[in-house]
Amino acid sequence: MKADIYQEAFKDFQSSATTDGSYLGINKAAKEQEAHMRMKVQEKLKEANLRLKEMKAKVSLTMKGNAIQLRATLPLKPGDTNIKSRQTKQYQISLNIPANLDGLKTAEEEAYELSRLISRKCFEWNDKYLGCKASQNIDINFGEIYDKFEDIFFQTRKRDIKSEHTFTEYKKVFKREFKSDLIVNKKNIEISLSKIDSSSKRFQGIKVASIICKYLEIDIDFQKLKLPIIPQKRDIPQDKVIIDGFDKFEKYYELNKHKKNPYWNSYLIYRLAYGLIANYGLRPREVFNQPDIDWFISEDNKDNTWKVHNDNKTGAREVLPFMPEWIELFDLKNKKALEMLKQRTDKIKSFSQLTIIVDKNSQWFKRIGLEFKPYDLRHACAIRAHLQGIPLKAAADNLGHSIEMHTKVYQRWFSLENRKKAMNTALNEKQEMKMLREQNIYLQKKVESLSLELEKYKLNKILI
Structure with missing residues (x-):
């Protein structure tokens, strides 16, 4: 199975620790995985060349860009010459074989075939070996690429809950933005993207298109196709x-x-999730994706931290509560609710099952009449951290993203009410500092006065 070949190659892959949930952070992680897979292909290519050498084949394999080529000493091409007047020359032959694990298998088979032709002295320069472009990518439509998009995507990515989530979102975008009967080429990709009016949706389309282009080796400058981001209005709850x-x-x-619905008490799970997101600034998935409930209720957990599992968007982290008093207010150590959450999340064995419970959590917000979304509670934490005077690095690490992302979040959703709070706090602190300085001056003078009186008293004592 194709998926097995690639996922086997990812078994020893360890992504670098990151607290950046931005596009740049995610893109960096994707590039790390692509680099890991390229390294694996290079390792396998060396092994293939050793096998070819052991079999005394007269052909070797090389990797150039995103393709695997055959290298061999062959009769001169029609019209070619050799400066040493020989009738042979070393050539690198491109057969449009992709530089991946499947392509490597094909390349090795082609190398043996070419070696047999050389040994039998029956090699001829035909269209195949002259480098005429293979017709495999001509007239291929988006529907055909869509059908094998999963294979394409996971050829360079480790399959886990994070990548499954990304793939599912990308597949929705693919189906929405690219017509299945349209031929895949530079012009049609650019036209499809230019029809997307929303800046955020076009950006999603560009991410999908970049995967298609990399696979088919189509060169497009996506920077020119991006639209300026227009911030949307969003009311973050106080x-x-x-x-x-x-x-x-x-x-x-x-x-x-x-x-008398037997599942009505499940509200305890979603009320608990509400409190956890509100107090710890968690992403909703970080509540439901392998939560460490045993640690949360442990007596050793003196700081009441929540441990986010490594198999989440930005990896593992230990989160401190932004509002320690909310642990009691929101009954976050409720044993029944925590046990129900543990039982429910222990049953999650796949990405789709995780998605179901995350979606149900959002549905509960609508069901009980809340006018904001789960993620708004997380944004509220970012804003509150600023109002609390928590250093940017500490707040960003707690929320599991970069300082840049953290700053962008609270600046984007910083309301007039929050600005008033921040300014009033600053003015009050300034006024308080002024009062303290005045009190300090007064006390210094008082001390000086008392010191003088004490000296006079001592002097009078001596004179008497």
Whole structure:
């Protein structure tokens, strides 16, 4: 199986630690995986060349760009000459074989075939060996690429929950933006992308198109096709709204418990998730993807940290609560709710199962009448961290992204109300500092006055 070949090559792959959830961070991780796969192909190519040498084949393999070529000493091409007047010359033959593990197998077979022709002295320069372009990519349409998009995507990526999530999103974009009966070429890719009016959707389309172009070796300058990002309006909930929102779970349950639905108490899971996201600034998936409940309730967990599993967007991290008092307020150590969350998440064995529970979490927000989304609670943490005066690096690490991403998030969603809070806090602190300085001057003068009186008292004592 193709997938098995590539995933076997990723078994020893370890991604570098990152706290950057931005496109640049994700792109860096993808490039690391591509580099790892290229290294594996180079290792396998060396092994193939050793086998060819052992079999006394007169052909070797080389890697050039994204292709594997055959190298051999052959009769002169028609019209070619040799400066040493010989009738043979070393050539590198391109058969449009991709530089991947499947291509390597094909290249080795072609090398043996060419070696047999050389040994039998029956080699001829035909269209195949003259480098005439193979017709395999001519008139291929987007529908055909879509059908094998999974194989293409995972040829250079380790298959895990993170990459499965990315692939699923990319496949939706592929189907939405590229017509299946349209021929894949530079012009049609550019036309398809130019029809996307939304800057964010076009950016998604570009990410998918770049994978297609890399696979088919189509050269496009995507920078020219990007649209400027226009920030959308988003109301991030204030702390009072967040606290009121938590209470809505219980109210909804009380209003509907008479329906005798055996799953109604599952609201405890989603109320707990609400509190965890609100207090720790977690991504919703970080609540449900292999949570370490045993650690969270452990007596050794003195700082009440939440451990994010390594198999999440930006890897493992240990998160401190932004509002320690909310642990009690939101009943985050509720044993029944935590046990229910553990039982539910222990059953998750695939990306699709994880997606279902994350989607259900969003549905609960709508069900109980909340006017914001789960991710807004995370953004609220980024803003609150700034208002709390938490250093940027500490806040960014806690949220699992870069300082650049953290700054961009709280600046984008920083409302007038939050600006007023920040300015009032700064002014109050300034006023407080002024009062402290005045008190300090007063106390210094008082100390000086008392010191003088003490000296006078001592002097009078001596004179008496």
